[in-house]
Amino acid sequence: MTSTGEGPSATGSSSISANTSQISLADQFARSTEEEIQFALDEIRNENDKLEKETGILTKYLKRVDPKDIQTQIKGLEASPVQQDVVRVHKRRSRSRTGSTERLLKLTTEQKCDIAQREHDELREEINKFKHETEKILDTYRATREEAEIRLAEMKKSSYEFNRDIVLGAKNLRTGRVVAERVTRYFEDKMRSRKALIEKLRLKNSTLKVQKKKLQLQLKQKEEMGEVLHEVDFKQLRIENNQYLEKIDERNQELLKLKHSSGNTLQVLNTYKKKLNNLTMESNRLKLEISQRNELLTKIDKETELVEKEREKAESINANLRRQLQDYIVPEVLDYVQVRADLYELTKTMKTWERKVDIAQMELQKYQKQWLMMREHNRTVNPWATMEQHAAL
Template sequence: MADSESLDATSVQEQQEDPLADLTDEQLQNLVLECRSQNFVLDNETSMFEKFLKRVEPNMMLTPSAAPTPSVSVQDTRIMRKRSKSKGGGVDKHLKLTAEQKCDIAQREIEELREEIEKLKEDSEKVLDTYRAIMEEADMRFAEIKKAYYEFERDIVKGASNPRTGKVVSEKVSRYFEDKLRQRDTLIEKLRLKNSTLKVQKKKLQLQLKQKEEMGEVLHEVDFQQLKIENSQYLEKIDERNQDLLRLKLMAGNTLQVLNTYKKKLHTLTMESDRLKSEISSRNDLLYRIDAETEQVEVERATAEKLNRKLRQQLDDYKVPEVVEYVREKADLYELNKTVKSWERKVEIAEMALNTHRKTWYQLKLASQQHNPWGMETVN
């Protein structure tokens, strides 16, 4: 009974001391997310620090603490939680790393990672070089085998067979293999000489390198760091130049687009200009013809005006005759018309008589020709 009362009292006291009791669900969720992000950062820092300790001093690694046994009572765990809350701040103050220490550890880890990456790159390059050399050797061996197969097929299978029996001559086969062995020995000798020459060159280079190391001309770590810094500066400059080049390329592209637009406009305007030129030339021709016609019309107008003036002058100078004279002239005209008609009638009668006389003459001529069949002419 006393235990239950003590537990209730402790639970009430904890509820009074717990600051999370008054928070809403959304605030608790935000608090949980924030704690998770902080825990993620702390986990990364802890793992980095463990790697650093393993690399620097492996003996200083602490063994993980044992988990609480299930025999511990609930009240004891609550009491330990309260103590940890009361003492946690002091422990964290003593055990937390400073920002400089964290930066130093992170910098060392970055350098280690870079060294590992460089080492992996070197190892991978060596492996790739080995594979390339193996592939080249395999290609060379395949080419040699193919060439040897072709030569054996040409010289032995086809060239060394007896045409009568169809069998291969053994002397040619043995001579062929002796030649191949001799060529192989010659190649081995050449490679041996080349190997010895390369060994001599290697010794010379090692001697030169040793002399440079003794004279202090060999690059050290500081020089490499300086070269890395200069390389990074040059890379930054190259990036700036690339950005400038990209910007200039964009400007050139825009300029090219504007140039193409103006070229299209120029082409359109040139075509319009050609059309206008042809139209102007046609209009000029039309104007020239109109001018010529105008000159001709002016000449005709001057002639017409001159004739008009002459006719007007004649009209002004004309005098109408008397009526009696007009009647007399009209009567004379009537008499003359009657005379003309009578003469025309007489002419018609004379023409009819002439036609009659011609017919009679033609008949007489035919009759005379019938009486003189030999074509002799009669004396009229």
């Protein structure tokens, strides 16, 4: 960052040094190669860019700071080196246009840092101010958008209700026209509901105004009592907020670990539930099979008792037959022949009588048919006699 000053001696010395520097630079350029010249040119360009930035920052600082204010501060307080240099620079800049009395003045590194820090703080304040303004504008736009969305939803609802109650519901089925009384009643109800809403919002607005006055009064009392929060308090609150955020992150990590362990536990529990379900089904199947086997065993026991009784009965019959067999006396051969002859004669007599019975049955059927035919003939010839017979019966 540079500025100008006065003095004829300084002008002469500066012109001589400028001539000698130009001669030395010409000698250097003559002796240097193209790469060295390009490198030196890049360095000069970088230095010029740096000086342009520093000059721009100093220009902004000088435009923002009024020299009258600086002079009053110098009179009342000890002026800082930066302010003194700025005053000198400003005074000398007003007279730097003479051309013959120019002298370069440079700021120290501390002064440059001080000016850059002040410009940085000023730029930060402007950014914060712009940020607050843009946030207000965004809040206004959000509120406008929300209001428009609410209005649109209300209009859609009103349109739906009007179509439902008036366009479709208020038509006369006979004429097909809308009944005027229902339309009038609909708009009267709407106006009544609007008035009720206006009254409700008015009461709410008055309540909010009262709350606002109370809060303003409390804020004024706190300002008078010195209880207003300062920047240090906000920093302390910010530090505490960061600490609480770190604690919340730790708790969230612990919660994630617990959720992970809970998920693993739930998976193990589901596995054991499936195993328990399979074992329960197997147990029920085995119980059913055991009950069936018990029923079968009971049935087998009953059948065994029956078989045992039949065996005892067969043994008793067998014993009786054995006793009869032991007591049996074989007859003589002639007696056996005589019995067989009697059996043959009896069988022959039985067959003869059976044949006679068959013949008699055939004769009986024949006579029954003849009797039936005679009765039918008599009924057709003399029906009155038949009726008398029935009457007598």
